[in-house]
Amino acid sequence: MPSSVSRADFEALAEIRYRIRCFIVFSEARAREVGLEPQQHQLLLAIRGLRADVAPTVGCIAERLQVQHHSAVELVRRAVDNGLVMKRVSERDRREVLLEITPKALRLLEKLTVAHRTELRSMAPGLVAAIEAVAP
Amino acid sequence: MPSSVSRADFEALAEIRYRIRCFIVFSEARAREVGLEPQQHQLLLAIRGLRADVAPTVGCIAERLQVQHHSAVELVRRAVDNGLVMKRVSERDRREVLLEITPKALRLLEKLTVAHRTELRSMAPGLVAAIEAVAP
DNA sequence: GCACGATATATCGTGATACGACATATTTGG
């Protein structure tokens, strides 16, 4: 029985990862250019990009960032130290902490989001093609 | 002048990052399940997924992994220690080191690649839709 | 054919960060 994985499969999967990494590296470079650590940029995007009907708690953000909750706790603490995020205890459930990004952070995030939208529009065809080569 | 970034833009960009992270987390979990460090799995995929007409040198792999060359050097060293990769000096240019994955590593990579192909087929529609929401 | 800049790989020390283990605070259900 021959392998069920062809050379083309390896190439296509490697190509997806390569293109994703290019996007991530681009993103991290843009974030640092405006003085943000890449993870803190992702935190801001996760908070601001949450659907309006979802409460921006630490746990929810941890899920969206796909990290353990205590990693999110530390990330939020650094962001608060840098004046990017504000915490406030939820009134409904005082175990929960609601997150909000500061006006300064929002300006940086908007600037970064414009750059990312532009870059994505440029790389989307290649990335989508790579994905569809693996998952037709 | 209003912001050129809408709420939908933030949500769509955040959604792309979320789905990419889900894929990465899935990938890292599968790699660890077969006893590979995620980066070493990526190294194997990068080597095996190289186009046939490209020489698998350390520098080339560093570019495909989007890391600095000395990061690739250390990654390769760990992979060699683990019996996953073999190095041999290029005859054409003795500065270059050509990389080859071992039969054992190839078996692991094939197994992982099957799992990734399956997962990608499952998540591709959502990911592509998210990309096209930002880059129509 | 040799000096020198360019290129490819390697080494070492460091800093950031994500995680596991554990702790605290609050809510909920019987």
Add this chain to the structure above:
DNA sequence: CCAAATATGTCGTATCACGATATATCGTGC
């Protein structure tokens, strides 16, 4: 009103990518 569940927070550790630097090899001008 107590115990289990849930949400957040703290601390120590280990991994890993990077910058700075070093070594080896190649190519070129002279």
